[in-house]
Amino acid sequence: MAKHTFMLNGRRVHVDAPDDVRLLWVLRDLLGVTGPKYGCGIEVCKACTSHINGKAFNPCSVPVGELKADDEVTTIEGLPATVEKDLHPMQEAWLEHDVPQCGYCQPGQIMAAVAKVREAHAAGREITDADLDEIRNICRCGTYFRLREAIKAGAKRM
Amino acid sequence: MTSTPEVSRRRFLTYIVAGPTVIAAARWADASPGLGSGTTMQPIPSAPGAADEYDLNDMLTDSTRPTANMITVTMHKDGTASFALPRVETGQGITTSSAMLIAEELDIPVGKVHVTLADARPELMMNQFTAGSNTTISTYTPIRSAAAAAKQQMLLVAASELGVSPSDLRTDNGVVRAPDGRTMTYGDLAEKAAATQTRQVEIELAAPSTFKVIGKPHNRVDAHDAVTGRKKFTMDHHVPGALPTMVCRPPTIKGAVKRVNNISHVRAMPGVTHVGVISTGVAVRAHTFGQCIDAIRALKVSWNPGTADHESDKTLLPQLKAAERPFGNVADVNGNLIDESFTFWWKSNSALEPNTAIADVRQDKATIWSSLQSPIYAQKQVADLLGFQTSQVTVRVMPGGGAFGRRMFNDVVLEAAEASKKFGVPVKLMWHRTDEFRAGRVHPMAISHVRAAYSGGSVVSFEQRHTSVATDWTMGFGEPITSMMATTPPNGQGDAGYSQTVWNLTINVPYNFGEVDHMVNEIKTYDVFHTGSVRNLYSADAAVARELVVDKLAKAMGHDPYAFRSTFLKDDQSRAVLHAAAKAARWGRHMPAGTAQGIAFHKEYHGVIAAVAEIDCRPHTVHRQVRQAVTGPRVTKLVIAVDVGLPINPRGLEAQMQGGAMDAIGQVLTESLHLHNGYFLEGSWDDYYYTRQWNVPKEIKVIVMPPSSDTPGGAGEFGVAVTKSAVACALARALGKTPQQFPVNHDAPLPFTPFPTVPPIPQSRRDGLKHTY
Numbered sequence: 001m002a003k004h005t006f007m008l009n010g011r012r013v014h015v016d017a018p019d020d021v022r023l024l025w026v027l028r029d030l031l032g033v034t035g036p037k038y039g040c041g042i043e044v045c046k047a048c049t050s051h052i053n054g055k056a057f058n059p060c061s062v063p064v065g066e067l068k069a070d071d072e073v074t075t076i077e078g079l080p081a082t083v084e085k086d087l088h089p090m091q092e093a094w095l096e097h098d099v100p101q102c103g104y105c106q107p108g109q110i111m112a113a114v115a116k117v118r119e120a121h122a123a124g125r126e127i128t129d130a131d132l133d134e135i136r137n138i139c140r141c142g143t144y145f146r147l148r149e150a151i152k153a154g155a156k157r158m
Numbered sequence: 159m160t161s162t163p164e165v166s167r168r169r170f171l172t173y174i175v176a177g178p179t180v181i182a183a184a185r186w187a188d189a190s191p192g193l194g195s196g197t198t199m200q201p202i203p204s205a206p207g208a209a210d211e212y213d214l215n216d217m218l219t220d221s222t223r224p225t226a227n228m229i230t231v232t233m234h235k236d237g238t239a240s241f242a243l244p245r246v247e248t249g250q251g252i253t254t255s256s257a258m259l260i261a262e263e264l265d266i267p268v269g270k271v272h273v274t275l276a277d278a279r280p281e282l283m284m285n286q287f288t289a290g291s292n293t294t295i296s297t298y299t300p301i302r303s304a305a306a307a308a309k310q311q312m313l314l315v316a317a318s319e320l321g322v323s324p325s326d327l328r329t330d331n332g333v334v335r336a337p338d339g340r341t342m343t344y345g346d347l348a349e350k351a352a353a354t355q356t357r358q359v360e361i362e363l364a365a366p367s368t369f370k371v372i373g374k375p376h377n378r379v380d381a382h383d384a385v386t387g388r389k390k391f392t393m394d395h396h397v398p399g400a401l402p403t404m405v406c407r408p409p410t411i412k413g414a415v416k417r418v419n420n421i422s423h424v425r426a427m428p429g430v431t432h433v434g435v436i437s438t439g440v441a442v443r444a445h446t447f448g449q450c451i452d453a454i455r456a457l458k459v460s461w462n463p464g465t466a467d468h469e470s471d472k473t474l475l476p477q478l479k480a481a482e483r484p485f486g487n488v489a490d491v492n493g494n495l496i497d498e499s500f501t502f503w504w505k506s507n508s509a510l511e512p513n514t515a516i517a518d519v520r521q522d523k524a525t526i527w528s529s530l531q532s533p534i535y536a537q538k539q540v541a542d543l544l545g546f547q548t549s550q551v552t553v554r555v556m557p558g559g560g561a562f563g564r565r566m567f568n569d570v571v572l573e574a575a576e577a578s579k580k581f582g583v584p585v586k587l588m589w590h591r592t593d594e595f596r597a598g599r600v601h602p603m604a605i606s607h608v609r610a611a612y613s614g615g616s617v618v619s620f621e622q623r624h625t626s627v628a629t630d631w632t633m634g635f636g637e638p639i640t641s642m643m644a645t646t647p648p649n650g651q652g653d654a655g656y657s658q659t660v661w662n663l664t665i666n667v668p669y670n671f672g673e674v675d676h677m678v679n680e681i682k683t684y685d686v687f688h689t690g691s692v693r694n695l696y697s698a699d700a701a702v703a704r705e706l707v708v709d710k711l712a713k714a715m716g717h718d719p720y721a722f723r724s725t726f727l728k729d730d731q732s733r734a735v736l737h738a739a740a741k742a743a744r745w746g747r748h749m750p751a752g753t754a755q756g757i758a759f760h761k762e763y764h765g766v767i768a769a770v771a772e773i774d775c776r777p778h779t780v781h782r783q784v785r786q787a788v789t790g791p792r793v794t795k796l797v798i799a800v801d802v803g804l805p806i807n808p809r810g811l812e813a814q815m816q817g818g819a820m821d822a823i824g825q826v827l828t829e830s831l832h833l834h835n836g837y838f839l840e841g842s843w844d845d846y847y848y849t850r851q852w853n854v855p856k857e858i859k860v861i862v863m864p865p866s867s868d869t870p871g872g873a874g875e876f877g878v879a880v881t882k883s884a885v886a887c888a889l890a891r892a893l894g895k896t897p898q899q900f901p902v903n904h905d906a907p908l909p910f911t912p913f914p915t916v917p918p919i920p921q922s923r924r925d926g927l928k929h930t931y
Contacts, residue, residue, distance in 0.1 A: 017446070018428050022922050025446035029402055034394035035387025037559070039510050040591040041451065043923050044844045047510060052930060061926030076387035087386070094385045098377040098809055101817060102249025103384030104511045104559030110385060115931055133784070133852040138843050140510040140560045141249045142820025143813070144854040 006067040008033070009078025019065025024048050026064045027075065035076035035107045039138065046137035049108035049115075050075045056115030076107035079114065090114050093154030101141035109137050109147055117155040127155045168363040170299070172307040173227060176356045179348040180233040182307030200615035201670030201726045207662075214663035215764055215872060218292040221284035221635050226296075228282055231260055231304040233312065237332045237345035239264055239305070242276035244286040245293045246531055247380075248509070248558035248565065249817075250874045251810035252293045254379045256301055258807055262371040263305035263364055266332040266344065268379065278533035278553035280637070287636025288531040289566060289691065291763045291872025294806055298870050299363070306361040312347040319350070366804075366868050373865060375809035380557070392514040392528050392556040393588060400516045400584035401431060403577055404450035406440040406457045407597045409915035410464035410836035411687060415440060419458040427453050432581040438569075438597075439918075441577040443585055448922060451590065455917040465686045467836035471603070471904075474627060474681070474833065475501065478605045481681045482625045485609050493613030496710045501899040502699040503830035504838065505601035506846055507692045508594040511559020517574035518584040523550045528571050529558030532636035536568040540575045562821075563691040564599050566633040590919040592841040600831060600838075601692035602627035606703035610671065610711055617711055617726065620667055622676035624700050629691070630684040631656045644684070665700055668761040669708065669726040676700075693821060694878035697762055699900070702826075705758040705883035706896055719887065720745050720757050731801060731866055732759060736768040738799035738861050743770035752776035753794070756888025760880040763872030765802040769819075769884035771795070772855075775892040788828045788847045788909055790902075791892070793885055795857040800876060803867030811873050812860040818877020819858065824849040825878075826885045830904050841913040841920065847901075 005014045008031070017026050024041075027033040027050075036059055039047030043061040050059055051074040059073070067073070079088045087095075090110050100106045112135055120127045132148050139147065173183040231241050239260055247253045257271040264271075279286055285296070309329070316334045317324040319342065328335045332344045366372075383389040408414060415435050424442070425433050429449030433442050442453040515528035517540075524544055530536050530553065537553045544551070558565055574587035589598070604626035611619045634640025644656045661678040678696065692698070712722035720740045727733050736759050739745075749755060752775050759768045772795040782789045798815045805811050828847035831838040840846040882900075890896040899905070913920050 018449075020924070021429075021446055021448045022924075023926075025402075025448035028394075029446040029448075032396065034390070037391075037510075038393065038447065038512070038588070040842060041447075041922050042591070042842060042920055043926060043929065044842050045510065045591070052927070055930035057930045058926050061923035061929075063924050066924075066927060076385075080386075091385045095377065095381055098381060098813070100249075100378060100381050100384035101251070101813055102509075102511070102558060102560045103380065103389045104249075104391060104509075106384045107387040119931055129856060135851045138510055138848065138850070139820075140508070140562075140848070141813075142817035142849065144820055144849065144851055145816050145858045146813070148851070148854065148856075 002065065004064050004067060005069050007070065007072040009074060010081055017064055020063045023059035023062045023064050023067065027059060033075055033077060037104055037108060046112060047105050047108040049111040049137065051111060051115060056112055076111060079111065088114065089157035090154035093150040097146050097150040097153065099143050099146045099150045101143055105137055105139045109139065112137050113151045113154065117151065117158050121158065127151060168365065170303045170361055170363065171358055172303045172361050174307060174311050174353045174357055174359055175230055176353050178352055179235065180308045180311050180351040181230045182304045182311060183227050183230050202616050202618060202672035203670050204667065204672060204674045207666045207674065209663055209666040214290050214660060215292050215295050217663060218290045218635065219296040222296045225282045225285040226300040229300055229304055231308050233308055233344055233348040235345050235348050237343055238270045238272060239266065239308070240272045240274065241301070242274050244276040244279060244282055245288040246275055246529055246555050246558060246561065246565065248529060248561035250814060251378060251807060254376060254810060255294060255806045256297065257379050258371045258376055259298065259301045260305040262369060263302045264309050265329040268371060268376060270332065273379070275555040275557065277555060278537040280534050280537060280548055282534065283637055284635040284640065286534050289636065291874040291876065294870045295764060295872055302363050303361060306363050307359055310359065310361050312344060312351045315347055315351040316342050372806055373804070373808065376807050377809065389557065391511050391559050392516060393511065395516060395527055395556060397516050397518060397527065397584055397586070400518065400586040401443050401445060402447040402450050403441055403443040403585035403587040404447065404454055404590060405436065405438060405573060406442065406454040406459060407593055407918045408439060408461045408464060409918065410467050411597070413464035414462045416460040416462045419460065424453050424456050427456060432583070434580045436573060436576045436580060438573055441573070443577070443581055447588060451919060451922055454919055455921060464836050469833060470835055471833050474603060477681050478625045481679050482605065482607060482623050483677055483679050485621045485623065493611045493618055494714065496610045496707055496714060498707055498710065498896065499605055499607040500703045500706070502604045502606065503899065503901065503904045504603045504833060505692055505825060505829065506595055506831055507562060507564040507599040507601060507690050509558065509560030509562060509564055512589040512591060512594050513570035514586070514588045515571045515574035516584065516586045517578040519544060519575055519578040524575060525552045525554065526571055526575065527554045527556055529556045529561065529565050530568065530571065531561055531566040532568065532633045534637045535633055535641055536571050538638045539568055539572055543572055543575055544579060562693040566636070567599055567690055592913060592919045595831065595840045595846055596838050596918070597688065599688050599690035602629055602687065602689045604699055606700055608703050608707040610707055612711055612715055617671040619673040620671035622700065622704065624661070624678045624696060626678060626680050627687060627689065628680040628682045628684045629657055630689045631660065632684060661696055664695055664697060664762060666761055667704065668728055668732060668759060670728055671726065694875040697760065697879040698825065698882060701760050701879035702883045702886050702900065706886055706890060709887050709890065710896065718746065723757065723759055727759065732761060732766045735766050735799040735801050735863060738863065739768040739770050739797050742799070742859055742861055743797035745770055752892060754888050754892035756884045756886065756891055758880050758883030758887055760883065763876050765800065765871035765876060767798065767800045767876055767880045769796065769798045769880045771881065771884040771888040773885065773888040773892050775889070784852045786844045787850065787852060788903065789852060790827055791889060792853065793823050793855045796855050796881065797859045797861070798877065798881065799861040799863060801863035801866050802871035802873055804865045804870045805862050806870050808862040811862055814873045815860045815877040816858055818875065819881040820849040821878050822882035822885055823853055825882055826889065826900055826902065828853065828901050828903060830901050837915055839908065839912040845910045
């Protein structure tokens with residue numbers, strides 16, 4: 001059993017786990033951080049989408065041993081703090097568009113949306129329909145249309 | 159008090175329940191709604207079908223009536239109200255709409271109503287079954303009655319305290335006002351109005367003309383929890399000692415363990431605490447789900463065959479064709495014939511939250527946590543499994559990450575209970591995604607054959623023969639008695655006994671097509687495949703076959719598809735939604751070659767609905783490239799007009815229509831399971847092509863029609879059949895030929911490499927840091 005340390009939602013965490021346990025299970029089963037959801041475990045459904053050093057990634061497909069001590073992992077629980085507010089503008093847009101139905105995929109959808117918008121803004125442009133078409137997160141309730149509307153609205157405030 | 163019909167429909171007997179604060183129960187005995195009627199010139203009127211007179215929702219609602227009074231709304235000292243809803247919230251929005259009903263009657267803000275999900279309550283019998291889009295239909299009056307009784311009781315006490323007549327009191331957002339300006343709050347009254355004895359009272363419900371909440375769009379009450387990650391699903395729920403548990407499953411459907419060859423090796427793997435054989439495979443309990451996955455992949459198991467090892471898509475299709483009942487009930491077919499048969503392939507019933515249940519089985523009691531559409535039946539099944547009385551089993555109903563019919567079946571609950579008993583410790587048992595596709599519930603493959611005859615300006619007959627692999631209805635109405643019926647001969651024996659009933663209570667032909675005759679037949683028995691009631695049941699396929707033939711009739715008879723439907727539909731309510739959708743979509747507008755509009759109509763769940771779809775089949779669209787995806791034709795625009803009688807929450811209704819449409823698009827264009835030698839080839843969302851962002855229309859408009867009734871219809875499944883039909887009709891018009899199977903790409907070379915069946919689940923990936931963005 002190895003000791004791992006990294007930054008999680010602004011705090012340093014230490015956890016004992018074999019190197020190859022995927023980060024998703026370290027977060028959920030060992031640390032009790034349940035915002036990132038399991039939906040496939042093979043980087044397909046994207047329900048666990050979170051951020052590492054500000055970029056979107058899927059902790060279901062990252063062995064915890066690959067994390068470095070200064071890596072900053074942000075889950076949905078830590079997203080508002082990145083803008084020092086109670087809610088990130090993307091979460092506000094989600095509420096205004098009443099996006100969620102069952103809600104299971106929504107933490108991952110929001111984390112993916114924030115990263116996608118950051119990526120577009122970093123390239124000096126606004127988010128486009130082509131960008132939205134690239135988002136792979138599954139929503140089995142079929143909130144896709146409201147997701148698109150909310151991402152465009154949230155992007156304007158980021 | 160005058161007794162006009164309007165008032166008498168709003169007066170009900172209900173109960174005030176003894177307790178520490180005001181608790182009011184509901185009772186109702188409503189009349190069945192009347193039928194619409196209409197006649198036109200050329201159409202030959204068709205007699206109403208069974209489902210026109212009495213449909214599945216009438217049956218579901220009637221089944222709840224004996225226990226409809228056994229729900230309670232409780233007032234609290236802080237002025238809030240609470241209600242434990244005997245249904246499950248899985249995204250359909252019923253906690254929000256139930257809170258709205260209570261807020262309406264109590265005259266308090268929706269935010270002051272806390273709706274939770276009731277534990278399994280066997281005394282409710284058939285009144286704790288979330289199915290058939292029936293929740294709002296069956297609970298609309300009981301929930302309001304309970305809230306109205308609570309309010310009436312508080313007003314009586316307030317009148318006494320303030321020394322005025324109850325009729326002089328007014329309420330305003332939880333404050334009771336006397337004529338002289340003195341006030342009391344519901345918080346003040348909650349305890350004072352508590353009853354020491356349960357007694358019957360007569361209440362009057364709010365008049366629809368005074369509604370302030372019902373019918374107004376309202377955001378979901380759980381949205382904040384959902385967007386912050388605070389919403390807890392079964393998988394997120396912490397029960398001390400309930401460690402992650404998964405099951406190593408057989409390589410073919412319903413196979414069974416013969417022998418585990420390396421159990422001690424796997425028991426010694428990192429994190430693993432228990433390994434043992436259960437009915438459905440080998441259960442593994444570990445400190446993390448990741449370690450369960452590794453252990454399952456390491457298990458060496460010898461398996462007995464399954465129930466369908468020699469069956470594949472290509473072996474079943476001829477069996478279905480052979481079992482099709484002949485046409486001929488229609489006495490005399492004169493005129494020209496349209497004769498079309500369509501194949502509808504297997505559809506997965508997977509929700510995004512996989513099947514998950516927590517079980518804590520002790521010597522003399524058991525507790526279960528799971529998202530369940532049939533919790534009473536789950537309680538009984540667990541009790542039977544463990545040799546307990548039902549009173550020894552507590553079933554906590556959790557919110558679900560989607561359901562779509564899947565959570566009517568308690569497979570995961572039974573596995574968790576069995577594993578917890580075997581291991582002697584609590585377990586949190588979760589299915590892998592690949593389990594969901596390969597061992598999960600499916601909508602059975604079916605063929606639907608339609609023959610219609612027309613002569614001059616009339617359709618003289620319309621016949622439909624639907625032939626399906628047997629559907630499992632053993633959840634009955636979510637409790638033991640009706641469940642037993644579904645397993646007792648002749649029902650469930652492959653002769654479509656129970657299925658015939660469901661078919662007859664759901665399927666209708668909403669047009670004046672002269673003589674109408676339709677029936678379902680089945681092959682196999684209900685227990686060969688893991689099947690179930692996937693969203694919209696038979697209609698999701700049968701309506702598509704019907705609407706495609708309606709388009710064929712229109713073309714053959716020289717009419718526009720919209721004008722044809724408008725003329726042949728049976729009533730004005732139906733024509734109104736068709737017209738609304740057509741108008742908003744600018745039906746008939748010029749469309750470039752390779753693109754087309756399609757229009758469709760459907761009637762079910764005490765409502766009517768129409769949709770117009772626009773589809774783009776031009777090469778640059780069809781051949782757009784997305785990694786590990788099926789692109790193909792794209793639905794570019796959707797307009798849906800829906801009339802559910804009385805919409806409770808138009809915003810929630812709109813969401814449900816959009817969601818149904820996303821199912822519909824996938825089911826027409828991309829989404830199916832392939833059965834091959836007793837197992838399904840699909841194992842991931844990148845194999846099973848449910849609608850993804852690259853398939854989503856850029857324009858969707860849902861028109862919620864003004865109330866056409868004083869009672870609500872169902873919404874959860876209503877968007878599927880009509881949108882699927884509209885998309886199919888649009889595709890047929892764009893391509894200039896009618897597709898014969900759905901999804902249309904089912905026979906195309908597989909766009910993926912199937913996972914092996916041994917081990918049964920794929921390896922967790924380790925390259926996540928290479929794909930950041």
